[in-house]
Amino acid sequence: MKKRPGVSSMLAVYRRELLSYLTTPTAYVFVAVFLFAIGLFTFQVGGLFEARRAELMAFFAFHPWIFMVFLPAVAMRLWAEESRSGALELLMTLPAPTWALVLGKFLAAWTVAGAALVLTFPLWVTINILGAADNAAIFTAYIASFLMAGAYLAIGSAMSALTPAQVVAFVLAVIVAFLLTALGLPMVMDFFSGFVGGGVAEAMGRFSLLHHFDAAQRGVLEFRSIFYFVSLIGLFLGFTALAVDARRGG
Numbered sequence: 001m002k003k004r005p006g007v008s009s010m011l012a013v014y015r016r017e018l019l020s021y022l023t024t025p026t027a028y029v030f031v032a033v034f035l036f037a038i039g040l041f042t043f044q045v046g047g048l049f050e051a052r053r054a055e056l057m058a059f060f061a062f063h064p065w066i067f068m069v070f071l072p073a074v075a076m077r078l079w080a081e082e083s084r085s086g087a088l089e090l091l092m093t094l095p096a097p098t099w100a101l102v103l104g105k106f107l108a109a110w111t112v113a114g115a116a117l118v119l120t121f122p123l124w125v126t127i128n129i130l131g132a133a134d135n136a137a138i139f140t141a142y143i144a145s146f147l148m149a150g151a152y153l154a155i156g157s158a159m160s161a162l163t164p165a166q167v168v169a170f171v172l173a174v175i176v177a178f179l180l181t182a183l184g185l186p187m188v189m190d191f192f193s194g195f196v197g198g199g200v201a202e203a204m205g206r207f208s209l210l211h212h213f214d215a216a217q218r219g220v221l222e223f224r225s226i227f228y229f230v231s232l233i234g235l236f237l238g239f240t241a242l243a244v245d246a247r248r249g250g
Helices: 005-022 025-045 063-075 077-085 087-092 098-118 121-130 135-162 166-182 186-196 198-205 209-217 223-247
Strands: none
Touching: 005 025, 005 098, 025 063, 025 098, 063 077, 063 098, 063 135, 063 166, 063 209, 077 098, 077 135, 077 166, 077 223, 098 135, 098 223, 121 135, 135 166, 135 209, 135 223, 166 209, 209 223
């Protein structure tokens, strides 16, 4: 079956972007630092082995906070680097729909994030050696973590499309990611409840990435949480497409 032009363009952009990750230090540095950071927090702060339980709660608990910083660093180059190097003008001349460009770049970054998660699987194996782990719950948490990573990358993609400066894109993405994460913290909801009431504050908390990931850490990934992550990805990729369209002159 012949591929549609948009799909072919998306795959071409995906391959180009993934190759650029593999031929530059960006992906390797991200994966190495991510593995070091998640290991440090899991064992030194979370006390994984000291808990003496065959579970990875201490491991997944730090994912939102680590993703909030590291994934915007991966995504900041998606469009800002193209603009800085002048390659964006060439990319804009391609006979490809905007959605194909946006999705191709995003999927390449998401693949790098997924590879980093896969490299943490030895920890999962270790937990099973040490005790009878709830592998269904751990698998569910991995799926939720992957979806959450996509949401953070989509935020970073949108911010990268708004500015040609990578540092500015990174800072904006971290701010937006932090706001969408911190809304689920009890102290934040308590703070807002004093101004808007407990019901409104609780409703605001449901829009937090943390709120939807917390349940998944315990092995419960509800449809509404999947819908939330996918919707957040779609929303910010939509923002990205609008920003790219503006550069293409509509």
